[in-house]
Amino acid sequence: MSKEIVILGEKGQITIPKRLRQKYGFEVRSPVILEETPQGILLKPSLAVEVRIFSDEEVKEWIKEDRLKGEKEREEILKKWR
DSSP states (O other), rough: OOOOOOOTTTTSSSOOOHHHHHHHOOTOOOOOEEEEEETTTEEEEOOOOOOOOOOOOHHHEEEEEEEEOSSSHHHHHHHHHH
């Protein structure tokens, strides 16, 4: 494990050296997780995922259109998604 010294800019910004960005998968303008730890700040690459909330009506329609064979199979699948 190596150490790097970087300069903290006026707005609190730092530049992660290219070698480390490539090694850990940091992409330009991608989200980053900052996590406080007892040792200091841990910096981790993150992913942005779109979330959609479905209405009760949409869910009811899916259940109506459900082609699964029986309630047991449906419940097994739903358990995996809860």
